[in-house]
Amino acid sequence: PGLKMHLxxxxxxxDMPVWREVLMAFGLCSVSKESCxxxxxxxxxxxxxxxxxxxxEGLDARPNxxxxxxxxxxxxxxxxxxxxxxxVPVFSFGENDVYEQWPNPRGSRLRQLQEKFVSxxxxxxxxxxxxxxxxxxxxxxxxRKPITTVIGSPIAVRKVDVVDEQEVVRVHSLYxxxxxxxFDRHKADHGIANxxxxxxx
Numbered sequence: 001p002g003l004k005m006h007l008x009x010x011x012x013x014x015d016m017p018v019w020r021e022v023l024m025a026f027g028l029c030s031v032s033k034e035s036c037x038x039x040x041x042x043x044x045x046x047x048x049x050x051x052x053x054x055x056x057e058g059l060d061a062r063p064n065x066x067x068x069x070x071x072x073x074x075x076x077x078x079x080x081x082x083x084x085x086x087x088v089p090v091f092s093f094g095e096n097d098v099y100e101q102w103p104n105p106r107g108s109r110l111r112q113l114q115e116k117f118v119s120x121x122x123x124x125x126x127x128x129x130x131x132x133x134x135x136x137x138x139x140x141x142x143x144r145k146p147i148t149t150v151i152g153s154p155i156a157v158r159k160v161d162v163v164d165e166q167e168v169v170r171v172h173s174l175y176x177x178x179x180x181x182x183f184d185r186h187k188a189d190h191g192i193a194n195x196x197x198x199x200x201x
Contacts, residue, residue, distance in 0.1 A: 084159025
């Protein structure tokens with residue numbers, strides 16, 4: 001309540017003339033640094049939603065996998081510091097259950113090809129296995145699985161004019177810690193084993 005949410009997506013999608021207008025009509029914005037700061041600078045109550053792991057993390061999206069591409073991603077922390085915006089840890093249980101994915105372990109030839117594709121074009125092509133219209137064993141539709149999103153407490157971030165790298169590392173580490181606490185607090189409610197942990201890459 002009282003928040004104006006701006007959903008952010010790939011910059012490249014705004015280079016496509018007609019598609020750009022469609023995205024903007026639905027209120028989506030570019031995930032560039034300038035766009036983030038502009039949205040957060042619109043006034044009190046404006047916030048942004050970013051899938052930090054992006055295309056690379058999509059390659060790990062499969063049931064019972066909790067691998068997050070977060071360890072080296074610190075740009076969102078710098079944006080928070082420059083704008084004074086709070087960071088809010090969020091996790092969606094069941095999101096990885098709607099599709100199976102063809103095995104692509106890190107280091108495999110398939111994974112290397114997929115990562116090269118991401119580097120070249122900015123989005124990933126996971127080989128997904130879903131359900132069909134009249135069957136539940138094969139197809140491209142998502143499986144009917146519940147998705148529950150849990151939201152943690154905001155992490156206050158002090159606004160600065162010049163980003164200090166040591167402070168970036170501290171805030172980033174705090175964010176990962178709070179995200180892990182959020183996952184551990186709610187995992188039992190979603191049938192996840194007590195010894196299961198998040199893995200940051």
